[in-house]
Amino acid sequence: MFSYIYIIYCFISIVHAFLHIPNYKCPGEETLRKCLGHRIKGPIYYRKDFAYKSDLLLENNARVVYFPVAFVHPVDVFDVQSAIKCGAKLKFTVIARSGGHSFESYSIGDRDCTLIVDLRYMNKIIIDVTTQTAKIETGNTLDTLYRSLNEHVFAFPGGGCSSIGVGGIILGGGNGYIMRKFGMSCDNILDAQIVLANGTIVNHAKKYPDLFWALRGAGNAGYGIVTTLTIKIYPIQKIVTSMAFTYDFDQAQLVYSVINKLGNSFHQNFTLMIDHRNKTMFQIRGYYLGSLNEAKPHIQELIKLTKPKDESYVEGEWYNAVLENTTGTRNYYKVKSFYINSPGLSYEGVEYLMKFIKNFKCTFWVGIILIGGGRVNEIGRNEMAFVHRGFMYVQTIEAVLDENNYEICLKDLDNFSLVFQKNYTSSESYQNSIDRKLDNWQCRYYGENFGKLVKIKQKYDPNNLFNWNQSIPTNTETSCY
Numbered sequence: 001m002f003s004y005i006y007i008i009y010c011f012i013s014i015v016h017a018f019l020h021i022p023n024y025k026c027p028g029e030e031t032l033r034k035c036l037g038h039r040i041k042g043p044i045y046y047r048k049d050f051a052y053k054s055d056l057l058l059e060n061n062a063r064v065v066y067f068p069v070a071f072v073h074p075v076d077v078f079d080v081q082s083a084i085k086c087g088a089k090l091k092f093t094v095i096a097r098s099g100g101h102s103f104e105s106y107s108i109g110d111r112d113c114t115l116i117v118d119l120r121y122m123n124k125i126i127i128d129v130t131t132q133t134a135k136i137e138t139g140n141t142l143d144t145l146y147r148s149l150n151e152h153v154f155a156f157p158g159g160g161c162s163s164i165g166v167g168g169i170i171l172g173g174g175n176g177y178i179m180r181k182f183g184m185s186c187d188n189i190l191d192a193q194i195v196l197a198n199g200t201i202v203n204h205a206k207k208y209p210d211l212f213w214a215l216r217g218a219g220n221a222g223y224g225i226v227t228t229l230t231i232k233i234y235p236i237q238k239i240v241t242s243m244a245f246t247y248d249f250d251q252a253q254l255v256y257s258v259i260n261k262l263g264n265s266f267h268q269n270f271t272l273m274i275d276h277r278n279k280t281m282f283q284i285r286g287y288y289l290g291s292l293n294e295a296k297p298h299i300q301e302l303i304k305l306t307k308p309k310d311e312s313y314v315e316g317e318w319y320n321a322v323l324e325n326t327t328g329t330r331n332y333y334k335v336k337s338f339y340i341n342s343p344g345l346s347y348e349g350v351e352y353l354m355k356f357i358k359n360f361k362c363t364f365w366v367g368i369i370l371i372g373g374g375r376v377n378e379i380g381r382n383e384m385a386f387v388h389r390g391f392m393y394v395q396t397i398e399a400v401l402d403e404n405n406y407e408i409c410l411k412d413l414d415n416f417s418l419v420f421q422k423n424y425t426s427s428e429s430y431q432n433s434i435d436r437k438l439d440n441w442q443c444r445y446y447g448e449n450f451g452k453l454v455k456i457k458q459k460y461d462p463n464n465l466f467n468w469n470q471s472i473p474t475n476t477e478t479s480c481y
């Protein structure tokens, strides 16, 4: 009955990509070297340096590769400031990298010769249990954050893959296993330190209401480099319960219809996800903030109505419940995301999704997290840049494209997603599941908040120093009303 549960959001596999680093110098590189060399205390790696390659390989997604002019590794906020000033003066696009888990490798920009500010050495964490807040530098990963919090029996709502950087995930949203109780990661940002395009260090972004509004949901989309986040943290039970219910593939209609019906009324301590990763079976994975005995009355109806083939429960510390031991390994990822309206995914929608799963030729993971009835929906669409509120589910499809089927899988996934989104889901998508080819991404990621985001971008980064294909632009003709 009690078996160990793997929580997979990261895939485990190996990539054999051979990377040939170009040996030519980027235009302006010599001047840049002089500018940076004087000022930066942390290490800097250029193309000819041995460590440049390992910096490049830290990028989680092997599908997109560019060759930056250099990786700067600041050790403090003044290093970040110096890098930005040199970049701005010498007209290098400047890009922040926290954990390198962008699905489009945007933390190495969108072309060669950008200047990367890798925050990995800025990884302080200061926890204050009396005010229930933490100050964390953005070079931390979820692993280091969760571990430190767990020592104090505190938790923070974030994702499930330990190697994700806190910078990217928290600023762009943050879905995870305790979100029905505590909301998105970005809902729990209390303040931020950020270095702006003109080199100004803003110690308290909160004092700039427009900027602070933008940072919560679009803070990883080109407003500056966030160096520290002040976040709200939550005392947590010593024992929480993770559970997995396993179903035959053809029970899908039943399971979806039950969750569509019960979803909104589940206790907020219960967050669940429907999890598909093969063509024969699937699971509901649930996380209850409390012991198994406390959980039981809240899941009884669900079990009775869905009739799982197998049930397993693990009681343990929050840290072990939400994090697997694996880290996301560099691979050929592609991701799609959808927000599904109430009353949930329709019969035809489930049918279409199951057909896709049956036919898909690459490794995949489909995760549908219940948000209905949870904390995420208690916040208004325009209270902060993160717009996606009031939905029933957030769905992610991750594909690992293997070399033999690369093109076919990509095409199938694109084709499926277009129709699925149009026919069965809302028009919105999740900006942290970033997809370069997504049409109308401005409105899908930011909804009616997009226009205001562009105005704020104009104000804080008028020369578009921080830019890539899907950063917030300084002007636009797109209207999302």
Ligand SMILES: Cc1cc2nc3c(=O)[nH]c(=O)nc-3n(C[C@H](O)[C@H](O)[C@H](O)COP(=O)(O)OP(=O)(O)OC[C@H]3O[C@@H](n4cnc5c(N)ncnc54)[C@H](O)[C@@H]3O)c2cc1C
Residues within 6 Å of the ligand: 009, 010, 011, 060, 095, 096, 097, 098, 099, 100, 101, 102, 103, 105, 106, 107, 119, 138, 158, 159, 160, 161, 163, 164, 165, 166, 167, 168, 169, 171, 172, 173, 174, 175, 176, 219, 220, 221, 222, 224, 225, 226, 227, 328, 432, 433
């Ligand atoms: C294997 C895997 C599992 C995932 N699991 C989850 C999950 O469980 N839940 C979830 O919500 N999402 C998940 N994601 C998506 C993830 O939230 C995003 O990819 C996120 O942006 C990654 O953050 P990062 O710091 O690692 O990425 P990076 O690639 O370093 O950064 C992503 C973007 O943010 C910008 N950025 C990074 N740091 C800063 C900063 N300090 N200041 C300003 N801009 C910055 C970068 O320039 C880049 O454009 C997953 C992704 C992967 C690859």
Ligand SMILES: *[C@@H]1O[C@H](CO)[C@@H](O)[C@H](O)[C@H]1NC(C)=O
Residues within 6 Å of the ligand: 235, 236, 237, 269, 289, 290, 294
């Ligand atoms: C729900 O979780 C909270 C916070 O972790 C805890 O204080 C509370 O007792 C739990 N409630 C129930 C009904 O399990």
Ligand SMILES: *[C@@H]1O[C@H](CO)[C@@H](O)[C@H](O)[C@H]1NC(C)=O
Residues within 6 Å of the ligand: 246, 277, 278, 279, 280, 281, 282, 283
């Ligand atoms: C399919 O997935 C289920 C549940 O996630 C798992 O128990 C089972 O072992 C998997 N089957 C195969 C063939 O991988």
Ligand SMILES: *[C@@H]1O[C@H](CO)[C@@H](O)[C@H](O)[C@H]1NC(C)=O
Residues within 6 Å of the ligand: 320, 323, 324, 325
């Ligand atoms: C993760 O690995 C550590 C050792 O590295 C081990 O002590 C711990 O039990 C593991 N956690 C899980 C959930 O397997």
Ligand SMILES: *[C@@H]1O[C@H](CO)[C@@H](O)[C@H](O)[C@H]1NC(C)=O
Residues within 6 Å of the ligand: 411, 412, 415
């Ligand atoms: C994609 O869809 C179009 C029609 O919408 C169809 O003609 C085409 O064959 C599909 N491609 C794949 C690879 O399924």
Ligand SMILES: *[C@@H]1O[C@H](CO)[C@@H](O)[C@H](O)[C@H]1NC(C)=O
Residues within 6 Å of the ligand: 348, 352, 419, 423
């Ligand atoms: C999607 O909806 C259109 C009508 O809007 C319909 O013609 C089409 O058959 C639907 N496709 C699927 C796969 O359900």
Ligand SMILES: *[C@@H]1O[C@H](CO)[C@@H](O)[C@H](O)[C@H]1NC(C)=O
Residues within 6 Å of the ligand: 196, 198, 199, 200, 459, 460
């Ligand atoms: C930098 O930009 C910010 C925001 O627009 C502004 O408040 C500040 O005065 C600027 N600093 C300098 C030195 O120009």
Ligand SMILES: *[C@@H]1O[C@H](CO)[C@@H](O)[C@H](O)[C@H]1NC(C)=O
Residues within 6 Å of the ligand: 110, 111, 436, 468, 469
């Ligand atoms: C992304 O940006 C690069 C360089 O700025 C450009 O060459 C490329 O065409 C852009 N791609 C898309 C899909 O916009």
